[in-house]
Amino acid sequence: MDTKETPLVIFTILAQMSVGAFVVNGILHLFARRKNAKAGIDKLSDPALYAIGPVMVVALLISLAHLGDPLHALNTMNNFGRSWLSREIVFGVAFAALAIAFSVVHKREWLTPLLHELLAGVTALFGLAFILSQAMIYVIPTIPAWDSWATPVSFFVTTFLLGSLAVGVDFVAVTTLPGMRSRHGGDTRPLLYQSLRWISASALILLGVQFVIEPTYALELSSKGGAAAQSANLLLFGGGSAFVAEMILFFAGGALIALFLHLIRGGTPDAVVETTAGSGGAGAAGAGLSQRVMVYAVSTAFVCVLASEVLGRMLFYTSNVRIGF
């Protein structure tokens, strides 16, 4: 498998996860606002929110490793009018700056609620424009494997999939890790479980979409002959068993999310949440087990899906076959 583009694999995956987490967080806040539960959801989502800007900055720094002459990096914004790569960098840097600005405004409780939401909305739009530009870089007429609807679709699916799972891991961590739990009040539980149900259900749907797109697209390519067929061959077999591993990890991630959804079924699963060592009672041991299972399920699902997305992105770059010379 082609490992030359490792910096781009890490950059695209981390950046997509950052944008996805920001947008998913925003959507959850919109739901929570309708239930007057802003303070509760803030407690749950703050760690993820504060991580988004720095992760995006790290992603952008890693992308420099892909350049032959990083000292000329600022030139990459010169051709905004024509080059999707210029647009990617402009929107990416703007998203990072806005995400950090939003974190500061949020932490310090600056601005009116309306301006606050406006800033979040603008940040999310820059993030989505960044993902679109990032995908369009690869939609080049001379590389049939990338010159397709599948490129932007799979980039956006990855964005929302990793974003929602990252937020899910954050929510579960905030409510269960000892250090973080003290900051979390009991009143957020219904909100927490409703959010987690939404996150899990969306993640399952997105996983399904990706699970169907990938093999279908490889088959479509292989039927076209020429450079497209070579790309299909590289996608399916170019990474040894990487494609099969990607599919298995997808499936494992989906199964774990389904298990998690099963664990948090019902209205307010207090039995699942009450777990502290001293809580006593006959149900404590069983409840403790459920909660451990819940944490393991979500974090393992996240790791499985992240690993499969990394493999998928590596295969994406490996499938780069150009027409002509």
Added chain:
Amino acid sequence: MAKQLGFFIDQNYCTGCKTCQIACKDKNDLPIGVVWRHVAEWVGGSTNRFNGAVETSAFAYYTSIACNHCEDPICIKVCPTTAIHKGNDGIVSIDDGLCVGCRLCEWACPYGAPQFDAARGVETKCNFCADYLAEGREPACVAACPSRAIEFGELSELRAKYGTINDVAPLPDSSITRPSLVIAPSRNAQPNGSPNGSVVNPKELV
């Protein structure tokens, strides 16, 4: 001054000797791994045996290609830095001072023209031997070809003289970038995208 310079390649005279490639490498002092002009060998047809007789339709022909200084260069569209530009004479060149070495032009160009100089971290490509042209000399590849299979000149004049064919395998569909290139096709030449044959020296084209 020419409005749009272009190359003419006669596949009927090209023997695949690669003197053009070496002359270019020598003149431009290109490092190992960088070849601005390269020669593809397309081999097709088949050989069949029946009733003790052998019948063959096997064929081969060569295509020498460098940058085609396209009318609609895809390299310029994808370049994030505006380092690539088209001059008054139609020559497409790269400004080292702007290039960031992201290699996107190299991915996109269907003629393999932009090539990465790893030591300097920038893309490089054929500049039509602009310095030689200024001295009234021919580009190194044109001057070196022992079978005189490469010519250069004003594109409109080349087309008036030799026609407009430039869609021969393994070249890409010319509508993508509109190359300033005219080909006199081999009698065995296949249309681009043809399944009859393949490039048998892909490693030389990297």
